[in-house]
Amino acid sequence: MTGTHDGEPAPEGVLLALADPIRRQILNALVSEGGATSTSLAAALPVTRQAVAKHLAVLGRAGLVRGHRTGREVRYEAHLQPLERTTRWLDALAAQWDRRLDAIKGLAEQEEPS
Amino acid sequence: MTGTHDGEPAPEGVLLALADPIRRQILNALVSEGGATSTSLAAALPVTRQAVAKHLAVLGRAGLVRGHRTGREVRYEAHLQPLERTTRWLDALAAQWDRRLDAIKGLAEQEEPS
DNA sequence: CTTATGCGCAACCATGTGGTTGCGCATACC
DNA sequence: GGTATGCGCAACCACATGGTTGCGCATAAG
Helix, strand or coil, X not given: CCCCCCCXXXXXXXXXXXXXXXXXXXXXXXXXXXXXXXXXXXXXXXXXXXHHHHHHHHHHHCCCEXXXXXXXXXXEEECCHHHHHHHHHHHHHHHHXXXXXXXXXHHHHHHCCC | CCCCCCCCCXXXXXXXXXXXXXXXXXXXXXXXXXXXXXXXXXXXXXXXXXXXXXXXXXXXXXXXXXXEEECCEEEEEECCHHHHHHHHHHHHHHHHHHXXXXXXXXXXXXXXXX
16 A cells, blocks of 8 residues: 555646646746736737637636736736646655655665675 | 746656656556556556557656666666656746746835825 | 567557637727 | 727647557567
């Protein structure tokens, strides 16, 4: 029972969202400028507004971005909580695996008298 | 000049690899058992050996896994350095964005006398 | 030598993704 | 009122992904 104690449900959405450079650029712009619209974002990126909208949807599903409508505009803002949860999750995962790997290597040395 | 000082080149491969549950299971098994073959991995997973081989290729491209051939078998082992680099990278990213968001919110309060 | 096992390669398929264009609607501007 | 702007929806396209099956080859086992 080598405790796989996961606990938190593995934030796949965040990993997936962050694995794309354009999505990172968008998030970066959102953070730098404290929010923006799909149109303004598209102006600074090499893709159309529609493509940006799709990326925003992905970021939204990951909980990294939320959009508030004001009049005919929709202003998107970054929400970093999921990112921080993911950071901790990843950290824990790496640590756990590291420990397990060390344990195994320790065993190997013991049971192999050379 | 709000220093984007990236420094490290953003480990997309690792994020992408880790965003898939099966790939995580594979990596987990590799860590737990100190290495395995595509065949033995497939036996414990709901997919064929070929599918596992493809996942191993993805993990390999991310530098998370390396395979050594011994006779007719190929034993794959986990390599965690890229994972740790990614952890640090993600951590730095989150911290940076957090600081920038705080800065922006600070400004907003200042220039808006209510 | 013959058989069994483990891998790699290739074809194939369904689905998802990232991108585009075009259109219609609602809100703001004059 | 009419015009311009911002968005959402839908169709469409090319390509990547995740999966399968089938085959052939090389190494181990009998």
